[in-house]
Amino acid sequence: MKIYSSAVAPNPRRVRIFLAEKEIQVPYEDVDISSAVNRKPEYRKNINPMGEVPVLELDDGTHIAESVAICRYFEELHPEPPLFGVGAKERALVEMWNRRMEFHVMLPVAQTFRNTSEFFKGRIAQVPEYGEVCRAAAEKIYTWLDEELATRRFIAGDRFTIADITALCAVDFGRVSKIRIQPEQKNLARWREEVSSRPSARA
Numbered sequence: 001m002k003i004y005s006s007a008v009a010p011n012p013r014r015v016r017i018f019l020a021e022k023e024i025q026v027p028y029e030d031v032d033i034s035s036a037v038n039r040k041p042e043y044r045k046n047i048n049p050m051g052e053v054p055v056l057e058l059d060d061g062t063h064i065a066e067s068v069a070i071c072r073y074f075e076e077l078h079p080e081p082p083l084f085g086v087g088a089k090e091r092a093l094v095e096m097w098n099r100r101m102e103f104h105v106m107l108p109v110a111q112t113f114r115n116t117s118e119f120f121k122g123r124i125a126q127v128p129e130y131g132e133v134c135r136a137a138a139e140k141i142y143t144w145l146d147e148e149l150a151t152r153r154f155i156a157g158d159r160f161t162i163a164d165i166t167a168l169c170a171v172d173f174g175r176v177s178k179i180r181i182q183p184e185q186k187n188l189a190r191w192r193e194e195v196s197s198r199p200s201a202r203a
Contacts, residue, residue: 020200106170149187
């Protein structure tokens with residue numbers, strides 16, 4: 001078993017933090033995404049046809065891509081601590097909040113980077129104007145998230161979950177594109193300070 005990963009991309013970091021929270025050790029094989037190794041035919045054919053990381057390779061040769069799918073696999077094998085919630089209600093709330101963090105925080109942050117960064121120049125079709133639209137959307141959602149965090153300790157409630165992992169990776173990645181928590185967003189800043197101080201955040 002091993003995980004094809006990248007030290008610089010936010011989605012592989014989600015998996016590393018998740019596994020660190022559960023104290024699970026899995027070998028990582030770094031994929032040089034700066035050289036587009038993940039986009040080459042051999043990688044697409046043998047590892048992931050979508051050309052993305054992370055990918056979990058099982059001992060029987062099965063490849064599981066997508067961060068949440070990988071995390072769910074390990075949650076089933078190692079249910080403690082429960083990072084997807086406990087019981088039907090909490091699991092549903094964690095799922096709801098994790099999807100919100102993916103669609104409304106991670107996605108605009110990522111699209112800002114994809115459409116405005118020199119890293120992708122010449123690699124993909126960039127639309128800088130769209131990137132700026134995404135930047136504005138991310139900044140607006142930070143204000144909303146700050147308001148939400150006035151009522152609870154973590155993203156989905158009183159327990160640290162995968163929703164916090166997704167949000168942390170998104171917020172940290174946003175700084176690459178100069179999307180930052182503002183001084184008046186004290187609840188969001190309090191949350192980030194707490195979750196980023198967890199040992200797993202350094203995974």
